[in-house]
Amino acid sequence: MCEKKPDIILFTGFLGSGKTTMLLKTIELLAAENKKCAIIVNEIGEVGIDNRQMRRLGYDVHDLFGGCVCCTLKVTLEATINHLLTEYDGLDYILFEPSGMADPASMYPSMENCGYTSEDICNVFIFDPLRVDLYRVRLNSLLMSSLGLARAVVINKIDEAPECAVREAEGMVRELGDRLPVFKMDVSTGLTPAFKTYLVR
Ligand SMILES: Nc1nc2c(ncn2[C@@H]2O[C@H](COP(=O)(O)OP(=O)(O)O)[C@@H](O)[C@H]2O)c(=O)[nH]1
Ligand SMILES: [Mg+2]
Numbered sequence: 001m002c003e004k005k006p007d008i009i010l011f012t013g014f015l016g017s018g019k020t021t022m023l024l025k026t027i028e029l030l031a032a033e034n035k036k037c038a039i040i041v042n043e044i045g046e047v048g049i050d051n052r053q054m055r056r057l058g059y060d061v062h063d064l065f066g067g068c069v070c071c072t073l074k075v076t077l078e079a080t081i082n083h084l085l086t087e088y089d090g091l092d093y094i095l096f097e098p099s100g101m102a103d104p105a106s107m108y109p110s111m112e113n114c115g116y117t118s119e120d121i122c123n124v125f126i127f128d129p130l131r132v133d134l135y136r137v138r139l140n141s142l143l144m145s146s147l148g149l150a151r152a153v154v155i156n157k158i159d160e161a162p163e164c165a166v167r168e169a170e171g172m173v174r175e176l177g178d179r180l181p182v183f184k185m186d187v188s189t190g191l192t193p194a195f196k197t198y199l200v201r
Contacts, residue, residue, distance in 0.1 A: 081094065126156050129168070143172070
């Protein structure tokens with residue numbers, strides 16, 4: 001069992017919002033900081049990691065990015081987290097990208113059964129301002145429940161989204177008060193310095 005439980009960073013947001021892109025940038029950041037991390041994804045293919053190519057580069061799928069373990073959700077989330085906690089000493093972070101349409105609330109009991117409280121879980125909600133109308137109407141209840149559990153919001157794709165959509169997205173988050181820090185960026189280019197500081201504390 002690890003002495004200090006690794007921090008969990010959970011990337012939530014709807015399909016196509018940029019979770020995988022964010023996950024990969026976060027792994028790079030943490031690897032550069034010499035943090036030992038594990039990632040949990042539904043399917044390794046979803047993350048675009050080519051196993052054969054990774055092996056050619058000298059990595060094992062279980063040893064990505066300098067000591068990063070990758071688990072696919074073949075069994076339950078609870079079993080996967082417990083496996084990581086018992087098998088890997090000195091893990092600093094567990095990064096988890098659930099599938100796009102899953103309600104984040106449904107994942108909390110599994111993490112709580114592994115000894116995490118909801119305060120322990122760094123849930124970053126990634127908001128795609130290109131979809132602001134969809135979020136406001138069809139996905140509104142999922143948005144509200146997702147934001148209720150989020151610890152930070154990233155408004156992504158500011159390179160592509162019109163300014164008014166970015167403002168509207170921020171307005172929707174602010175309707176819930178000013179509890180949540182909001183970071184605006186173009187994740188595909190890289191994480192902003194402010195967000196990096198927020199993640200690695
Ligand atoms: N223009 C732009 N495209 C992005 C950005 N972040 C992600 N994307 C693209 O959006 C698409 C979905 O991203 P992905 O990370 O797979 O989203 P996921 O479904 O939430 O995991 C991909 O084609 C990404 O290249 C961004 O900041 N700007
Ligand atoms: Mg994805």
